[in-house]
Amino acid sequence: xxxxxxxxxxxxxxRFGTSVSAFQVEGNAGVxxxxxxxxxxxxxxxxxxGEVGPQWWLKGKAESDIDSMAILGxxxxxxxxxxxxxxxxxxxxxxxxxxxxREIIDYLRKKQITPIVTLNHYTLxxxxxxxxxxxNPHIVSAFEKYVSLIAYEFGDVTTWLTLxxxxxxxxxxxxxxxxxxxxxxxxxxxxxxxxxxSAHKHAYAVLKKNIPNASVSIAFSFxxxxxxxxxxxxxxxxxxxxxxxxxxxxxxxxxDTIDFIGCNYYTGYFLNLNLNIFRFHFRLHRLQVVPxxxxxxxxxxxxxxxxxDNGAPIVPGFFLELxxxxxxxxxxxxxxxxxxxxxxxxxxxxxxQLTHLVSLWRALQEGIDVRQYLIWSSVDNLExxxxxxEEFGLVHVDAVSGKRTIRKSAYLYQDIVSAKGIAIQKxxxxxxxxxxxxxxxxxxxxxxxxxxxxxxxxxxxxRE
Numbered sequence: 405x406x407x408x409x410x411x412x413x414x415x416x417x418x419r420f421g422t423s424v425s426a427f428q429v430e431g432n433a434g435v436x437x438x439x440x441x442x443x444x445x446x447x448x449x450x451x452x453x454g455e456v457g458p459q460w461w462l463k464g465k466a467e468s469d470i471d472s473m474a475i476l477g478x479x480x481x482x483x484x485x486x487x488x489x490x491x492x493x494x495x496x497x498x499x500x501x502x503x504x505x506r507e508i509i510d511y512l513r514k515k516q517i518t519p520i521v522t523l524n525h526y527t528l529x530x531x532x533x534x535x536x537x538x539x540n541p542h543i544v545s546a547f548e549k550y551v552s553l554i555a556y557e558f559g560d561v562t563t564w565l566t567l568x569x570x571x572x573x574x575x576x577x578x579x580x581x582x583x584x585x586x587x588x589x590x591x592x593x594x595x596x597x598x599x600x601x602s603a604h605k606h607a608y609a610v611l612k613k614n615i616p617n618a619s620v621s622i623a624f625s626f627x628x629x630x631x632x633x634x635x636x637x638x639x640x641x642x643x644x645x646x647x648x649x650x651x652x653x654x655x656x657x658x659x660d661t662i663d664f665i666g667c668n669y670y671t672g673y674f675l676n677l678n679l680n681i682f683r684f685h686f687r688l689h690r691l692q693v694v695p696x697x698x699x700x701x702x703x704x705x706x707x708x709x710x711x712x713d714n715g716a717p718i719v720p721g722f723f724l725e726l727x728x729x730x731x732x733x734x735x736x737x738x739x740x741x742x743x744x745x746x747x748x749x750x751x752x753x754x755x756x757q758l759t760h761l762v763s764l765w766r767a768l769q770e771g772i773d774v775r776q777y778l779i780w781s782s783v784d785n786l787e788x789x790x791x792x793x794e795e796f797g798l799v800h801v802d803a804v805s806g807k808r809t810i811r812k813s814a815y816l817y818q819d820i821v822s823a824k825g826i827a828i829q830k831x832x833x834x835x836x837x838x839x840x841x842x843x844x845x846x847x848x849x850x851x852x853x854x855x856x857x858x859x860x861x862x863x864x865x866x867r868e
Contacts, residue, residue: 410852412765413825419776420821421480421517422473422798423742425525425568428785429466430486431459435498438488439533440526440788443584450791455803457792458783466508469783469808472799474515476814477821481512482741482778484522484568487550488529494546502557509558520741520778521561522623523551523607525568526583526788537585538573538596547603548610555614562617565666565741566607569625570600571654582789601657608661621662623741626651628672628722636677643675647729655734664775665730668742671712672722710755710840713746714794720759720851727767727774737773740764744780746787746794753813754835755844761826762848779817783808 427440444450460466473481489501512519524547528537535542551566576582578593604622611618629646631639655665709717723743730738745756757779767774784797792803798814801807816835820826828848836844 422782423482426486484525623666632674632676664737666741671716724763742780
C-alpha cells in the first residue's frame with residue numbers, strides 16, 4: 405500500500421495538548437523572588453531591555469493564549485505553579501498568587517481544556533536557595549507543606565507532576581555550572597538527587613491522600629542514546645549505560661510512586677567509543693555558558709538529519725525506540741509531557757511534528773499505552789539561559805511587544821487533532837516544505853514499514 409495515502413487514526417480516548425511552565429511565561433509582574441530571578445538579574449544577557457514575553461501573570465494574557473489553544477482544538481494544557489509566588493517568604497502564603505492560578509485553572513475548564521499541573525519546574529523560592537536549595541534536607545519537609553497547601557486549594561485537579569526533569573537539573577546545576585545554584589560537586593549532586601527523590605515520594609503520598617483520584621508522576625527527561633555501530637557489543641553496552649544514568653535510573657528510584665511515566669523527549673544521538681572524535685565541548689554565548697548537547701564523548705549526530713535552532717537532530721525513530729523501551733521495562737501508562745523543536749523560522753516544526761506523531765501512532769499500534777501527547781510549547785517563552793532567542797511555540801510571541809501570531813505548523817497540529825488522526829498525503833503537501841517532502845515521505849514509510857519492533861536484543865535503533 406502507498407503509505408502516504410494512509411490515514412492513521414488515534415484512539416477516541418487519546419488526548420492532545422500543549423505545555424508551558426510558570427516562570428517561562430509569567431513575566432515579572434506581581435510578587436515573586438525565586439533563585440532564577442536572582443540568577444537572571446545578575447546576567448543581563450539573558451533578558452534584553454524591553455523584553456517581557458507572554459506575561460501570563462497579567463490577567464487576560466494567559467486567557468488570550470488559552471483561547472488560541474481552544475481554537476486549535478487542544479484538549480489538555482500542562483502548566484506549573486510557581487512556588488516562589490505562592491510562598492515568597494517561608495511560611496507566608498500569598499493568597500493573590502493562589503487566586504491567580506485558580507483563575508487560570510477555571511478558565512481552562514471553561515474552554516474544556518484539562519489542566520495538568522507541575523508543582524516544581526526547576527525554580528525555587530530564594531529563601532530556600534539561601535538555605536542550600538536541593539542539597540539541604542529541609543527542602544523535603546518544605547516541599548511537602550507546599551504540596552499539602554496546593555492539594556487543599558486545587559483538589560479538582562487530578563493529574564500532577566511533582567518535578568520537572570530532575571536528571572537535567574542535577575546535570576546542569578550540580579555537575580555543570582549552568583543553572584542555579586551552580587554548586588558543582590559529586591557529593592552535592594548525590595545529595596540533591598536524594599532529596600529530590602524523597603520530596604517526590606512525600607508529595608506523592610500527600611496528593612494521593614488528599615485527592616484520592618489523583619494521577620501523579622514526574623516529567624522525566626530523555627535524550628535517547630544508541631550505539632553508532634549496533635553490532636559492536638561494547639558500544640551497545642556504553643549507550644545503554646548512558647541511557648540508564650541519564651534518565652532510566654530516576655524512574656527506577658520512584659517506580660513504586662508514579663502512576664504513569666511523564667516523558668519529555670526532544671532528540672537523540674548515536675554514541676561510539678572512538679576517542680578520535682571526542683566531543684566534550686562548551687559553547688559560549690556572551691557571558692552565558694550554554695550546556696553541551698551531551699557531556700559524554702563519542703556523540704555522533706545522525707548523518708543527514710535536520711537540526712533544530714539549538715543543534716538538536718530531528719530523529720523520530722529514536723522516539724519510537726524510547727517508547728518501546730519504557731513500555732517493555734515499566735509496563736506503565738505514558739504521557740508525552742513535552743515534545744518540540746526550537747525553530748524561529750517555523751521551517752522544520754511541521755516536519756518534526758508529523759514524523760514524531762507517526763512514531764507515536766506506530767507505538768500505539770504495538771500496544772504501547774501512550775495516553776496523551778503535549779507539544780512544547782503553547783507559546784514562545786523564556787528558554788532559561790537562552791532567554792527569548794529560542795522559539796518553541798505554536799504561537800509566536802514578540803518578546804518586546806507581546807504580539808501573538810499563530811504559526812503555520814500550529815494548523816498542522818490542529819488538523820491532526822480535529823481529524824483524530826494523520827492524513828499523511830494531505831499534511832505532506834499542505835504543511836511540509838516542498839524540499840522536505842520527499843525526505844518526510846521516505847522517513848514516514850520507514851517508520852511504518854521497516855523500523856524493526858525488536859531491533860537486536862537491546863532495542864537498538866536502526867540507522868535510517
